[in-house]
Amino acid sequence: MSTPPDTDPLAAWVDRTREGIGEGRFPARAFNDPAVHALEQERLFSRAWCFLAHESEIPEPGDYVTRYLGNNNLIVARDEEGAVHAHLNMCRHRGNVMCKAEMGNASHFRCSYHGWTYKNSGELIGVPYLKEGYQERLKRKDWGLVRVRVASYEGLVFGCLAPDAPSLEEYLGDFTFYLDLYLKHGSGGVEVHGPPDHWTAETDWKICAENFAGDGYHTPVAHQWGFNLGYFPSSGSTHSQGWAVSIPGRGHGIGLGHSPAFPPFGGFPDDLVEDMKRTLSPEQAEVFARTRTAVGTVFPNLSFLMQPFSLVPGEPGVRFVTMRLYHPAGPGRMEMYSWCLVPRDASQEYKDQAYRAYTLAFGQAGTFEQDDFENWTKVTRSAASTMVRDVDFPYVMGMGSDPDRDFPGPGHAVVPYVNDTNFRNLWSRWGDYLAGEA
Ligand code: FES
Ligand SMILES: [Fe+2]
The missing domain is CATH 3.90.380.10 (Naphthalene 1,2-dioxygenase Alpha Subunit; Chain A, domain 1)
Structure with a gap:
């Protein structure tokens, strides 16, 4: 009896790897391989709770740091009311990087390309030429920075990209x-x-x-x-x-x-x-x-x-x-x-x-x-x-x-x-x- 052709060699490799772990083996390839790296981005860093920052790094309103979650660069900021947010560091207009510093303090982020401006809580509040150019077709409330789910444990701020993943408490x-x-x-x-x-x-x-x-x-x-x-x-x-x-x-x-x-x-x-x-x-x-x-x-x-x-x-x-x-x-x-x-x-x-x-x-x-x-x-x-x-x-x-x-x-x-x-x-x-x- 012939076996069906292996349509997804990487999936088969993952299956074999999981079997091997149960038997006390792990493949060297896992430690440096483009396909494994890409799969980690797709399946692991898109679902796990990943550390972003310690709350004491951003103690004051407006304090921010930029960090990565998988291959996504995020702005982790404390807003004027003291709440911590994480947003994709990307302008919603054409995708420019909003914040180019690794840390600082800002009440607003203004894009260096066409000038869209966001509060540190992520809302879009400034659009140059809004009335004349968009003629009511663009609602600012719909175009805030892309938000990331965050939760904290004892000052550690984590982010998670999967809305349906269990809570941080359950994860830890x-x-x-x-x-x-x-x-x-x-x-x-x-x-x-x-x-x-x-x-x-x-x-x-x-x-x-x-x-x-x-x-x-x-x-x-x-x-x-x-x-x-x-x-x-x-x-x-x-x-x-x-x-x-x-x-x-x-x-x-x-x-x-x-x-x-x-x-x-x-x-x-x-x-x-x-x-x-x-x-x-x-x-x-x-x-x-x-x-x-x-x-x-x-x-x-x-x-x-x-x-x-x-x-x-x-x-x-x-x-x-x-x-x-x-x-x-x-x-x-x-x-x-x-x-x-x-x-x-x-x-x-x-x-x-x-x-x-x-x-x-x-x-x-x-x-x-x-x-x-x-x-x-x-x-x-x-x-x-x-x-x-x-x-x-x-x-x-x-x-x-x-x-x-x-x-x-x-x-x-x-x-x-x-x-x-x-x-x-x-x-x-x-x-x-x-x-x-x-
Ligand atoms: S890309 Fe940011 S305003 Fe155009
Ligand atoms: Fe060591």
Whole structure:
């Protein structure tokens, strides 16, 4: 019996890839391929909730930033009443880019082509030659900027292009338990320490998303200098103890590295710690106390990392938080946005120290960043070669291991932290979207 011709090789590849993930394999091709990139734009970034901005980046009426959601450039602005909006950064007249700056403050945006003018809430309010030229045929209320659905969690503003996609709350699910470990640093929460570092890299966004979903495996190798030179306080053995926690069916995952010698809540100012404990639930405080390093990814392309870093080798160190967004700018190419988050209620001295630690480690010239991108750029380059088209990578570490039933947080928690479980969950969710099933 003959089989029917394969009418859609990419769909067949997605099906095979999804099967492979269940068996602990993932294809190299996924990390740099024009067809896969195009399918991600069509099926994933058009439906998932994607991070746009932190509310503290636009605290005042009129403040705005421009960001991407998939391949769409958006203006994310706070209007005169204080509400946050996201609109396509495109004039409705002939499609000119409305706002050419990455950030600023404006009550209105005026197009540089024919002069149409919009309020920061998106309404069209100015059309040159309106009466004489359009003779009542153009109603301004019908031609506002194209609006994008937005929702927030603890100051994080997300956007979603699909009107029928579930709410942000449902999308994040139980991962908010772990997001709070980065965001609830005292009753004032966190704020950005200035604008993000922003750069381009010849790297596929998925490599970064996977690495930050809890790749504790690479740390003692790629970042060995830090152990050798004493920049990682109380790091103990090479590969961390701790947990890999994933939210099954959602794609989110976090690695919680535990070092017995590292003091609970170490690296934060003493006067903040009591307020942090009150702000977190007892279960969250328990997880926090046992965590030295927390590195997690909100599916698809937003990550967080919290870890201690010694500004002077051998000293106890300061714990900092970085938040990073991987914008897929093309096949095997991305724009990175990287922020330092600091507790709003902390002293300026601690905020500046945390920012210094962040900059030395994860700023665009940061030592960790250099280590990582050296590897990630090479992975991306390898993935584009013709021989790689049928090559898979193994994702079998920790396969079949039982969850830790005593772990106090939600989701699927396994030990040790060095594990592929989070990555299988991440790529499984990615496969759902690419198959059109999410
Ligand atoms: S393209 Fe903006 S006013 Fe014509
Ligand atoms: Fe790294």
